[in-house]
Amino acid sequence: MVKIEEAIQQKEFKDPFNKAVVNLLYTHSYFVTNQNSLFKPYGISPEQYNVLRILRGQNGVPTTVSSIQDRMLNKMSNASRLVEKLKIKELVKRSECPNDRRQVDVLITEKGLKILAELQAKVEEENRNFIHLSSEEVNLLNDLLDKLRG
Amino acid sequence: MVKIEEAIQQKEFKDPFNKAVVNLLYTHSYFVTNQNSLFKPYGISPEQYNVLRILRGQNGVPTTVSSIQDRMLNKMSNASRLVEKLKIKELVKRSECPNDRRQVDVLITEKGLKILAELQAKVEEENRNFIHLSSEEVNLLNDLLDKLRG
DNA sequence: TACTTTTACATGTATATACATTAAATACAT
DNA sequence: ATGTATTTAATGTATATACATGTAAAAGTA
Incomplete structure (x- = not known):
């Protein structure tokens, strides 16, 4: 597992909230890079x-x-x-x-x-393979993201 | 709390993994929209x-x-x-x-x-206020995102 | 040395986001 | 009915992503 600190070579964050923002932006990029290559052959x-x-x-x-x-x-x-x-x-x-x-x-x-x-x-297969979480964990992630937005 | 199904008016998802992809993309947009307005006055x-x-x-x-x-x-x-x-x-x-x-x-x-x-x-204050989670929840979110990327 | 490969950065082009503005159609108010 | 406000979509412009290509310097090799 590559922690966000390692991925972007940043030693520490102000607090977990600010870390979460960076983590979200970075994870988003991880996804769209993959998605782009998936869609490309179809124009x-x-x-x-x-x-x-x-x-x-x-x-x-x-x-x-x-x-x-x-x-x-x-x-x-x-x-x-x-x-x-x-x-x-x-x-x-x-x-x-x-x-x-x-x-x-x-x-x-x-x-x-x-x-x-x-x-x-x-796309559906790729999405499943791309998320290295168990079903329980991904359900939890969905709940947290929904709650995060308030 | 606005669930992702409601936010984008989609009744259901294939599975929680595919839902998580959409949820991440949507939450990302929620963030950057706010960030843009924050940075705009500074050019x-x-x-x-x-x-x-x-x-x-x-x-x-x-x-x-x-x-x-x-x-x-x-x-x-x-x-x-x-x-x-x-x-x-x-x-x-x-x-x-x-x-x-x-x-x-x-x-x-x-x-x-x-x-x-x-x-x-x-920016730091905005990031804290923008995440409607407790410290425990946001730590959990960070762990899940790190693990997600494998 | 001369030739090839690799590295570092810049640039070209298509797509998309961010946001303001325009133009036409509709709704509303007096 | 007429004038004003709102709605809907299109468009203009700046910024950024995605990816290919170009160019010069450096590294490696015969």
């Missing part, structure tokens, strides 16, 4: 994958850009531009919302569903 | 702050770009460009390493140390 980014997952979760019901934004992991990301990227790759369709012309309905295409299906098993 | 980014902290930790000993890179939280970030940004703001000095002309020695300036000193107390 989409982790963020684009996340948008596709949100759309599939709608089961065919069109989703507005703002609704995608609300469900994204990073609330500061830009759903509008991500949808544009996915549209270019023909993984989503965009159409004007009939009852409110400000809104834009987004739907995942067959091609998008196919890529998701191909990736899903791989 | 530096969280990543630039981290580089300054690394340099201060050297206690006046010059640090090469690659050494900074090794100590960064995100191993894929670009220390060379971050140092360049800090140099423009006169928060660091750069000089050719005398014994190896490939290397570049980086030193934090007085101005850089001053900004760090101003920010430190603020």
